[in-house]
Amino acid sequence: MRKSNFESFIRFGGSRALVQKPFGSPHLERKQDSQEAEGAVVEWILDVWSNHYGAVVQSILKTTPFEFSPAKLAYLDQASLRVDAEMVVLAAMEAEGFDLSSAEGERRAVMVLTNFLNQALQKAMGIRFYVWTTHHDTRVRDSHAERDGKIFRWDSPPESGHPAEDFGCRCYAHPLGIEGYWERVSEGVIAYKALALEPEENVDHMYLDSKSNVTVGIGTFLPNAAAAAALAFRRNVTEDLASEDQKTTEYDLLDAMTNDGNFTAAHYAQFTNLHLRWDEKKRLVGDHMREIFDALLGLFPYFGNYPQSVQIALWDMAYNLGVDGLSGKFPNFCLSIQDEDWATAALESHRTGIGEERNDHIRDLFLEAADEAAAAEEGNSADSEGE
Ligand SMILES: [Zn+2]
Structure with a gap:
């Protein structure tokens, strides 16, 4: 049974890229050896399985910021996972020409097994992304050195595999995970919060947006009086924290008005007695960024690999238009981002309904990234010419 499994795996391919390799070695033809090797692998895996399984689970759970749960592993079919592992290790042995009789061969088998488990268990836990990590020594091939520290997706293997x-x-x-990803892009988040709160771009009191929604700060929608009451509004006169009554009264007053689109946020200052401090507005901007982060990664999964200037510019587009608005109204722009073509993104980034100064600033952030990419490209070709 096991043998026919393996044969069909070799013949028709499994779920992994390993079987695509031309084996070319005489191993497969020598059936006797092949059978022996298979038996040795089955025995060896049975022997080391629980150790490596436990170690891989631990290493995943110990990854900061400690956001992964082993709960879903309870549903894994251990027996079929082990059969898959046998096939993967055996395929690597055939392809790379090692066996378990030497310490070196066993080391390689351990590496293949733990990476197989690492992938299978991460996927089972619902982990979508990983960071490619090399050994940082001279033996690392150039194509993998280029991937070091970059974000990849389990559902989208790069050329020659995970x-x-x-x-x-x-x-x-x-x-x-999503929290780790959020931490990785924190510098851009901090930079964008400061940019979003530049003085001319925001007001500190409640106002109606162009659709008559009660809003505060940088477009923070307040769906009801309770949402307003939950914020640390202060009284303009005394700087004291406002009471729940005061916040609710002010909300209700604005909620009863309409904005046909002709009034700016500043127009509503005359009706308000309360304001938010800069720190509170900054917190709201950060909260909203975190809320749209999942959707943003749905559109741009490799967001964290982009230059920081691009991240900041994308935050501005997504914050202003919403992620759906961005993908719906700026399809060419989104394609250019996915292609990492920053020069085209600069051209396609122009929005109506915001100031030209802001448009220019965002365009320049993309141009900055385009220039850097061009300079890096030039450096690379100069290098290869030198050799
Ligand atoms: Zn490598």
Whole structure:
């Protein structure tokens, strides 16, 4: 049963790229050896399975900021996972020509097994992203050195596969959850919060947006009086924290008005007695960014690999238009971002309904990234000419 499994795996391919490799070695023809090797692998995996399984689970759970749960692993079919692991290790042995009789061969088998488990368990836990990590030594192939520290997706293997899938590869896939991803892009988040709160761009009191929604800060929608009451509004006269009554009264007053689109936010200052401090507005901007972050990653999964100037500019577009608005109204722009074509993104980034100064600033952020990419490209071709 096991044998026919493996044969069909070799013949028709499994779910992994390993089987695509031309084996070319005489191993497969020598059936006797092949059978022996298979038996050895089955025995070896049975022997080391629980150790490596536990170690891989631990290493995933210990990844900061400690956001992963092993709960879903309870649903994994261990027996079929182990059969898959046997096939993967055996395929690597055939392709790379090692066996379990030497310490070196066993080391390679451990690496293949742990990477197989790492991938299978991360996927089972619902982890979508990983960070490609090399050994940072001279043996790392150039194509993998380029991937070091970059974000990849389990559902979208790069050329020649995920870490350790390619011949002799010693790279590793560090799990990246949404909180870890958020931490990775924190510098851009901080920079954008400051940009969003530049004085001319925001008011500190409640106002009606162009659709008569009660709003505060940088477009923070207040759906009801309770939402307003939950914020740290202060009284303009005394700077004291406003009472719930005062906040509710002011909300109700604005909620009863309409804005046909002719009034700016500043127009509503005359009706208000309360304001938010800068820190509170900054918190609201950060909260909203975190709220749209999942959707933003749905549109741009490799967001964290982009230059910081691009991240800041994208935050501005997504914050202003919403992620749906961005993908719906700016399809060419979104394509250019996915292609990492920053020069085209600069051209396609122009919005109506915001100031030209802001438009110019965002365009320049993309142009900055385009210039940097061009300079890096030039550096690369100069290098290869030198050799
Ligand atoms: Zn590698």
